[in-house]
């Protein structure tokens with residue numbers, strides 16, 4: 001064990017509480033625990049009054065709302081700032097075009113090649129957004145139309161999202177790492193009129209085709225009338241006459257002006273759809289609306305990241321996820337800050353890339369995922385020492401519980417024992433951060449997301465719906481509506497109710513397990529549904545299973561999560577073949593490739609185990625809890641197996657698992 005690992009282990013053993021740093025507190029937006037407690041009490045006693053105040057302070061409205069909240073969670077139906085009118089791009093752009101701020105960097109973009117850097121001032125970004133909004137208009141995009149976006153992390157992605165909001169069109173971003181099939185089903189679900197994509201993606205020094213996947217998806221997407229293509233990777237693409245056009249050509253057309261009148265939207269008009277996995281095979285189109293989402297993104301960005309005018313804010317997520325939506329784009333730009341957008345990966349060309357970028361742009365706020373921290377931790381601490389990290393003042397974490405070892409490493413080697421770490425718990429559905437420390441105020445415990453933000457009525461419930469006692473594990477629940485909450489599942493009110501409001505009447509159920517300690521701190525324990533968290537990305541086991549059984553050789557499949565040192569969890573699949581099919585390494589490779597193609601590289605099973613049959617109850621239900629244990633090579637205690645139709649199945653699987661090692 002190295003000296004450093006020793007230090008981490010011994011610090012953790014102490015169960016120490018880390019006081020928030022004093023340096024910076026004087027200038028912080030929230031300066032004391034009392035201020036937090038007061039705001040929290042206000043938000044609980046008078047939620048409408050509290051949120052009205054926040055919305056008034058943070059958002060520029062064309063017209064003020066008539067009612068703060070209309071809510072009936074039994075339907076469920078939630079409306080915030082009813083009657084209010086606003087435009088999101090005005091809040092992120094136009095309102096900053098005053099005085100010197102219009103010349104301030106809005107986006108600093110670091111491309112994957114080191115020399116590829118672009119800086120957009122607020123004025124420049126405003127003009128580009130207007131131009132692209134005019135391009136979309138020319139293509140027939142109107143208020144309420146859906147626009148699908150399938151792009152690498154290039155500035156055009158930010159421009160495209162903001163351009164949609166300019167017109168009141170609804171964007172639906174599909175992560176560029178998803179497959180053609182995944183893109184196709186999402187476009188089909190939301191009936192997108194336009195698709196914006198690129199020739200390819202630059203990743204890890206390679207150019208990977210993207211337009212080819214888009215073309216494949218569009219073979220069965222009749223709703224898409226037009227496909228705009230950004231040139232990024234110098235990859236030859238086919239352009240379909242009458243449907244496809246180049247971004248740069250459209251943008252430089254003579255009739256495209258750099259002003260576009262913003263559409264004044266209702267607070268409850270749909271802003272975007274983002275698909276996420278749940279318990280069923282089909283991803284849910286999570287719907288967010290305009291006024292509430294923006295209020296919540298700004299409120300949380302300001303409180304949790306303590307964002308100020310002179311900050312350089314770097315959230316390392318992709319804009320294809322909610323983290324990117326809220327904390328690369330809307331939160332920082334809405335507050336008039338400078339946001340950094342990075343196209344590459346942490347490991348290329350070497351594992352010091354993140355730290356090099358921190359030094360290069362004097363990043364002050366750094367927000368990443370535990371999986372990235374663990375991966376960099378493995379590469380050794382020397383990479384962190386090559387660069388000057390003294391510009392940093394605040395660190396953040398998101399996506400999965402941060403294990404205390406990773407927390408300590410982050411604290412010691414990146415934070416140099418001086419910086420606050422905000423571990424932020426939230427979800428695609430919540431729109432913004434829900435449970436997190438306030439950086440200069442909340443005492444930290446490594447591995448705890450700490451306390452709920454003002455307005456967030458979080459609790460731990462037992463199975464029976466009673467509040468759990470301190471340290472008793474249970475279901476995390478949110479008892480009051482908040483402005484950033486999802487307003488529905490696109491096209492399916494039944495799924496909305498069933499997925500989030502069925503377990504406990506009138507209470508939001510995030511499907512996460514957690515406990516609350518004697519200080520009221522929340523400790524997250526992971527998903528309670530059949531969703532696994534691979535590198536901070538949600539994957540439905542049902543989606544993976546349906547991809548597997550779609551292969552002709554597969555009769556039945558069960559996917560579970562298995563602990564993984566870097567990814568948190570990895571996909572482990574049990575596969576029963578058709579009687580005619582034969583187990584072979586080729587078939588194994590083919591099945592992995594098949595899942596990759598159906599969903600995307602992140603869903604590829606790390607392990608596939610041939611299962612002559614699966615452990616099922618007499619009523620035919622697969623006992624996943626046993627499969628999870630077998631996947632983790634934890635054979636000690638399978639619990640009650642008396643309801644299994646054929647208990648010998650388990651022994652057989654255990655033997656095969658042992659052979660795999």
Ligand code: WT7
Pocket residue numbers: 276322323397398399400401402423424425426427428429449510511512524525526527533536537538
């Ligand atoms: C799920 C949401 C919006 C965040 C990015 C992922 C897990 C997220 C934490 C955290 C423990 C966390 C939960 C949640 N999760 N952040 N700080 N501590 N768990 O968004 O894809 O919607 O996933 O990620 O299980 O339900 P998402």
